[in-house]
Amino acid sequence: MRAVTLTRSLSEVWCEAEAVRKSYPNSFSDQIVADIYGNAEQITKQVLSNKGSNRSSIDQKIDNLVTSKWLGYPLMLLLLVCVFWITIEGANIPSGYLSTWLFAFQDQLTLWFQWIGAPAWLHGVLVLGVYRTAAWVVAVMLPPMAIFFPLFTLLEDSGYLPRIAFNLDHIFKKAKACGKQSLTMCMGFGCNAAGVTACRIIDSPRERLIAILTNNFVPCNGRFPTLIAITSIFIGSAIASYSGLINAVVISGMILLGVGVTLLVSWLLSTTILKGEPSSLILELPSYRRPKFGAVIYRSMIDRTLFVLRRSLIVAAPAGAVIWILANLYIGEQSILFTMAHALNPLGKLIGLDGIILMAFILGLPANEIVLPILIMSYLSTGALQDFGSLDELRNILVLNGWTWLTAINVMLFSLLHWPCATTLLTTYKETGSKKWTFVSFLIPTVIAFTACFILTQVVHLLGLL
Amino acid sequence: MNLSMEQKRVLWQDRFGISLADGQIGVALAGNPNVGKSTIFNALTGLHQHTGNWPGKTVDNAQGGFQYQQKSFVLVDLPGTYSLLAHTVEEQIARDFLCFACPDVTVIVLDATCLERNLNLALQVFEITPKVVVCLNLMDEAQKKRLMIDVPSLERRLGVPVVATAARQGVGLTELQEKILQVASGTLQTNPHQVVYSSEVEKAVKHLLPMVGSLANNALSPRWLALRLLDGDSSLLDSLSNYLGVDQDWEGAQCAQSR
Numbered sequence A: 001m002r003a004v005t006l007t008r009s010l011s012e013v014w015c016e017a018e019a020v021r022k023s024y025p026n027s028f029s030d031q032i033v034a035d036i037y038g039n040a041e042q043i044t045k046q047v048l049s050n051k052g053s054n055r056s057s058i059d060q061k062i063d064n065l066v067t068s069k070w071l072g073y074p075l076m077l078l079l080l081v082c083v084f085w086i087t088i089e090g091a092n093i094p095s096g097y098l099s100t101w102l103f104a105f106q107d108q109l110t111l112w113f114q115w116i117g118a119p120a121w122l123h124g125v126l127v128l129g130v131y132r133t134a135a136w137v138v139a140v141m142l143p144p145m146a147i148f149f150p151l152f153t154l155l156e157d158s159g160y161l162p163r164i165a166f167n168l169d170h171i172f173k174k175a176k177a178c179g180k181q182s183l184t185m186c187m188g189f190g191c192n193a194a195g196v197t198a199c200r201i202i203d204s205p206r207e208r209l210i211a212i213l214t215n216n217f218v219p220c221n222g223r224f225p226t227l228i229a230i231t232s233i234f235i236g237s238a239i240a241s242y243s244g245l246i247n248a249v250v251i252s253g254m255i256l257l258g259v260g261v262t263l264l265v266s267w268l269l270s271t272t273i274l275k276g277e278p279s280s281l282i283l284e285l286p287s288y289r290r291p292k293f294g295a296v297i298y299r300s301m302i303d304r305t306l307f308v309l310r311r312s313l314i315v316a317a318p319a320g321a322v323i324w325i326l327a328n329l330y331i332g333e334q335s336i337l338f339t340m341a342h343a344l345n346p347l348g349k350l351i352g353l354d355g356i357i358l359m360a361f362i363l364g365l366p367a368n369e370i371v372l373p374i375l376i377m378s379y380l381s382t383g384a385l386q387d388f389g390s391l392d393e394l395r396n397i398l399v400l401n402g403w404t405w406l407t408a409i410n411v412m413l414f415s416l417l418h419w420p421c422a423t424t425l426l427t428t429y430k431e432t433g434s435k436k437w438t439f440v441s442f443l444i445p446t447v448i449a450f451t452a453c454f455i456l457t458q459v460v461h462l463l464g465l466l
Numbered sequence B: 001m002n003l004s005m006e007q008k009r010v011l012w013q014d015r016f017g018i019s020l021a022d023g024q025i026g027v028a029l030a031g032n033p034n035v036g037k038s039t040i041f042n043a044l045t046g047l048h049q050h051t052g053n054w055p056g057k058t059v060d061n062a063q064g065g066f067q068y069q070q071k072s073f074v075l076v077d078l079p080g081t082y083s084l085l086a087h088t089v090e091e092q093i094a095r096d097f098l099c100f101a102c103p104d105v106t107v108i109v110l111d112a113t114c115l116e117r118n119l120n121l122a123l124q125v126f127e128i129t130p131k132v133v134v135c136l137n138l139m140d141e142a143q144k145k146r147l148m149i150d151v152p153s154l155e156r157r158l159g160v161p162v163v164a165t166a167a168r169q170g171v172g173l174t175e176l177q178e179k180i181l182q183v184a185s186g187t188l189q190t191n192p193h194q195v196v197y198s199s200e201v202e203k204a205v206k207h208l209l210p211m212v213g214s215l216a217n218n219a220l221s222p223r224w225l226a227l228r229l230l231d232g233d234s235s236l237l238d239s240l241s242n243y244l245g246v247d248q249d250w251e252g253a254q255c256a257q258s259r
Helices: A010-023 A028-047 A057-066 A072-115 A120-158 A161-174 A181-190 A192-201 A205-217 A224-238 A243-271 A293-328 A336-350 A355-363 A368-381 A392-400 A405-417 A422-432 A435-462 B005-016 B037-045 B089-101 B112-128 B139-144 B151-158 B173-185 B199-212 B222-231 B234-244
Strands: A048-050 B025-031 B062-068 B071-077 B105-111 B132-137 B147-149 B162-164
Touching: A010 B199, A010 B222, A010 B234, A028 A048, A028 B112, A028 B151, A028 B199, A028 B222, A057 A072, A057 A161, A072 A120, A072 A161, A072 A224, A072 A243, A120 A181, A120 A224, A120 A293, A120 A368, A161 A181, A161 A243, A181 A192, A181 A205, A181 A243, A192 A205, A192 A422, A205 A243, A205 A422, A205 A435, A224 A243, A224 A368, A224 A392, A224 A405, A243 A405, A243 A435, A293 A336, A293 A368, A336 A355, A355 A368, A355 A405, A368 A392, A405 A435, A422 A435, B005 B089, B025 B037, B025 B089, B025 B112, B025 B173, B037 B062, B037 B071, B037 B105, B037 B132, B037 B173, B062 B173, B071 B173, B089 B112, B089 B234, B105 B112, B105 B173, B112 B132, B112 B139, B112 B147, B112 B222, B132 B151, B132 B173, B139 B147, B151 B162, B162 B173, B199 B222
Parallel strands: B025 B071, B025 B105, B105 B132, B132 B162
Antiparallel strands: A048 B147, B062 B071
8 A cells, every 4th residue: 555645644634623623512423423313313214114013012021021120130040040950851861871872882892902903002092091081071061062052042042141241230330340241251151262252342451351351250161061960970869859950050059159250350350450440331132033943953053062072072082092091101100190190189189179180170271171081081090990881870980089079069169160271261362462361361260269169178177067 | 445456355365354356346244233244144155153142243354255146255244333433343343344445345234123223324334435235134023013114215215225134034135145246346326325414513524624635545535534533533543544554653643732
């Protein structure tokens, strides 16, 4: 592009315009907007006629209900519990079938390996490492995702999400953050990296940064299955009747806790290093639309479920091989895996976990999806129980490795609150362009996760509840 | 602005991250948030950009391509905005694209169920470019709400083609493509309705006009520039300096105290 020689510089023109603006008692920009609106109104009047009933009266009625002072929150909670209840109840049966089928196939694989006379280490790495981890990922993660994502997409399509933002606006205001943050949190349910990118819809840089730093407290779909699996095998099944409902309530409680921590951290940031007042929220409540079921299924299955499954398999398969190798390579008397877990054990115990759990979370940095598979693989390879074929037996493995209800809760807490995955950290760096803030986004959740688990564990022990 | 194809290709690639091949027609998709821009984008391009019933999904320019009548088109999905007055990042992105990328055609998607509010944006786009097709979307919902819109009359008053669509049902999309082609090739001449401002504004515009005439290298309408100066929109001057290379010494809006 060629540069232009000007008779006047931009500054001169700008200042001249400023003089004109100052000479006018009212605001030109208000007048300009008013004139545009006037023109639009005039044109609309000439072409639009309203036949029949008051427009959008049904929408209005629904809105009065779902955003009302008294019913708004209970309805949101009810919906939350319902979504998780359907997810957990629905996922149970296919999870069982999948694991039976996948592990039966593992036996078949073993037979083939024996038949071709493959060496034991090859069978170990490929079947006991790669295949078994991948099978776990599919069995544990696929069914809940295949149910949760369509439900969530339905809510998104129907137009309910902005109502949630509307309801939550005044709480976010109190935390001195932006009401749109709840929309970015909804995106975080899908993927925290996507949630961080979505923070661009927040205009104020201060509020955007707060939203980015706290997005991680919404469990993404990599952590959801972990939460769901651990509740179903550990919490709900402890109380046999209504176990599905109890699981749903526990998961909903975890989400609410995440929201609570988000608000608390937002408020703390707003009163310390990111001081400022909240800006006002202008949010359009779109009209309700009947979701297109084909599109919902396509988007939730292809874009979300399969996408996440693919991503986790890509990370989980090599991770499975690495874990198997670590568990079967010995330095002196102990396997490398055991040595690592042993080193982490004191720290793990302090916060109600153990060395293996902590190691699983650390190795899960590339993708949260693989934390649970790593955990299971590590326990299996330490030799407590070598062969089993159903999800019910998962509970036995965990108990044999010293899990109690407190361990289960701590794992869920830690999963909810701990550091973001590598993808999210990278996205945060891209969005903020600052190493400092990226580090802060790592530090805050890490400190909170350790503190929360530590306090809970110590309190439970002090009170002698366990 | 008369750019050669090569200049335009480089500009689109370097400044807006959009690849435009030789001979392709560049089409911008503008509109308020949540009026179905992404649905139209997906329907035309066959891509699956994320759609959802809440405002603010599209935060960046997304690009896709389609073929119609042996012509190749590049469609750019702009972030949804209520205006082009550059109060927000999205508004600035959308405005800069329309002003400086000079798309061959701009499609403005309007929500037929809230015509009046949506027209505000259309009128603002009309001030920037005449090469516009209005897409009156969500006609199915308007019908459900028993809103009757006289489309031929609207077309006459706006002075640009108006296509009624229901993108989620795939209704009206071929006609939309046809109109895009006609406006791009110039077989259909448009004469968009220009906002009539109150006399004080018009007077101030007249006062500023001689000064801004040469300012944008004839790339932008001087009248529109004068209006933005009255708005006190300094971000536009930043963009002028940034995109057109006007006045490299410009360092942001500051005036000497003497004034």
